[in-house]
Amino acid sequence: MIRLDNISKRNGHRVIFIEASAALQRGEKIGLVGPNGAGKTTLFRLVTGEEQPDEGNVLVDRGLSVGFFNQDVGEMSGRSAVAEVMNGAGPVAEVGAELASLEAAMADPARFDELEAIIERFGDVQARFEELGGYALDGRAREVLHGLGFSQEMMDGDVGRLSGGWKMRVALARILLMKPDVMLLDEPSNHLDLESLIWLEKFLAGHDGALLLTSHDRAFMNRVINKVIEIDGGALRSFSGDYEFYEEQRDQNEKQQQAQFERQQAMLAKEVAFIERFKARASHAAQVQSRVKKLDKIDRVEPPRRRQTLTFTFAPAPRSGDTVATLRGVDKRYGSRVIYQDLDLMIRRQERICVLGINGAGKSTLLKLVTGTSAPDAGTVTLGGSVKMGYFAQHAMDLLDGDRTVLETLNDAFPLAAQSSLRGLAGGFGFTGEDVDKVCRVLSGGEKARLVMALMLYDPPNFLVLDEPTNHLDIATKEMLITSLREYEGTMLFVSHDRHFLAALSNRVLEVAPDALHSYEGSYGEYVARTGREAPGLHE
Structure with a gap:
């Protein structure tokens, strides 16, 4: 279907591909992997024709329909989310637009003399629209949007009012509804909650067409792909099987x-x-x-290429008291919407509590109540003795000073620390060589998240509260974080949609439900085994 034949590509002085070859065959679901900057996005652009190789050829079968989802979703406004999704559904959308135009023409008195020709054309277009499943399109679009977490109100509301993350879901829904011969999906798992992620896995597993995707979620990759193409040092290497x-x-x-x-x-x-x-x-x-x-x-054997491995070791955190936090009789509402009523919760030392719940259930609100960034409407929130808290909030990356470099940011936070110690800290979180001189304004989302994590963990707290710490992090950084947090002796309260992260670190699960807060002793894996579902919004 698609072949990359001895392609070479440079970006300025940087070599991205050197005589690299790979193929995407019918029915294959391929995960594209490689370190950040290796050329994954460039490869997508080569396949779509947005860029051309310096040498070699990109061969795409004639008549092949290709749908490409990336993080740059463009402008969206002026119509409903469901209309925006239907507009990208390929030929059926074009036929539907012509059908609407002909309906308007039939009702236009100024075109009465053309009525016979318009009616004849309307009959042909209507038959084609029906043949393409056009009348079922609205229902299918709503089904996809529902799977990605949209309420009926959001589906029918102006798409322009949605946040960037929800607009990305609309752009993804557009590709899924289109059902092209080949889907190119660049980080489709970003911005999705756990329920939507699991729904997307099932959708893609049942998709008949070919698939080429990138993702920083290893559980998602394992469920979806049957082949891996690795970009390594300008070459493309293929491996049959899943990510594991x-x-x-x-x-x-x-x-x-x-x-x-x-x-x-x-x-x-x-x-x-x-x-x-x-x-x-x-x-x-x-x-x-x-x-x-x-x-x-003699043909010389080269040693294997050394992969950059991130390592960070916690300094010992001071010991807290046995009771880390207590919530008694807590009420919390936003307007008329009740989030918590008469909530009691105790967090004990060395518990690693993951918080699960459907979108909007109140997961982040619980973390804000515990950290004191949001006050309860009634009841009390009390921290235990000798508790030193570290809080990673979803908006924490926005608080970095864009004009300060990575090293200056670390110096500002820890003015008494030795330069060698701070450079070691930066290196542990992936900032090596000249990376420490980058100003925060130019950092990617993943780099900002790593810097915020480094600031929080250098002088370690004994109570870590983490709200989606794995967003924007690549697989290597997630592995480093998991390895480091396994050795951490303090207490954790965290929200994440990454099942590998949840399973590796939790020893207690809190499920935020409309009626109450349900507590399960044991890991996320034990929660799944006990309840028969991977997320609260999913039922057998």
Whole structure:
């Protein structure tokens, strides 16, 4: 269906692809992986024709319909969300637009003399619209939007009033409704809550067409893809299987390559030692010459490319009291909407509590009540003895000073810390070399999240409250964070839609439901096993 044939591509002085080849066949669902900046977005643009390779060819089968979703959704306003979604449904949308135009023409007295021709054309267009399933389009559009978390009110409201995250869901729904032969999805799992993410997994698993996607959510990748294409050092490498299999295969290949490299290096050292020892002896001249020629002809095995691994180790946090936070008789409402009524909750030392609940249930509100950033309408919220809190809020990245560099930001927060210590901290969160001199204004969402995390964790609190800490983070940074937090000895209260993160760190689950707050002892994995669902909004 789509072939990349020996493509090469530069961006300024930076080489992105060197004689790289890959293919997307019918029915394949491919996860595109590689470090940030490796060229994933460039590859999408090459496939869509937005960019051209410097060398080589991008071959797309004639007549193939391609739908491309990316983070740049453009302007949306002036119509309802459901109309915006239907407008992108491919040929059926164009036929529907003509049908509406013909209906208007039939009612226009000024065009009465054309009525016969208009009616005839209307019949043909109506038949085509019916053939394409046009009359079911509104229902299908609403079904997709509902799956992505929209209420009926939001579907029929002006799309221009929606936030950026909800507009991205509209743009994604447009591609899903279109059902093209090939879907190109660049980070479709961003901005989705857990229920919407699980719905999207099922939708994509049942999609008949081919799929090429990127995602920082490994659980999502594992459920959807059956092949991985890795961008590594300008090359494209293909692996059959899901993301987990790809990781195992890649590690195995690297170990084999390292072993081959070491064997060859030992052999080369032996040959060089022989040449050095006997090169001055006439009696061994033929043997020496033979070995020199042999070394010249050997194909050298390269060592595996060193991958950047992020590592951060917590300094020991001061011990808190056994009771970390207590909520008694708490009421909280926004206008006429009741979020909590007569809520009692105790958080104990070393609990790692993940908070689940459907969109708008009050997950972030609970975190705000505990941290004191929102006051209860009634009742009390009390922190325990010796509690030192760290709070990662969804808006925390907006508070960075855009004119300060990464290193200056760390210096401002910790003026007494040694430069070597702060550079080590920056490196642990992925800011190496010249990255520390970037001003905050130019940082990506993921880089800002990493910097905020570094600021919070350098002088570690004993009570971490994290609201969607994994948003914007790539898989490598998430793994570093999970590894670090596993060693953390303090208490955690967190919201995340990343199931790998939830399963790895939780030992208690709070489910925010309309009637009450339900508590489950045990990890997220145990919660899933006990309830038979991965999220509160899902039922068997």
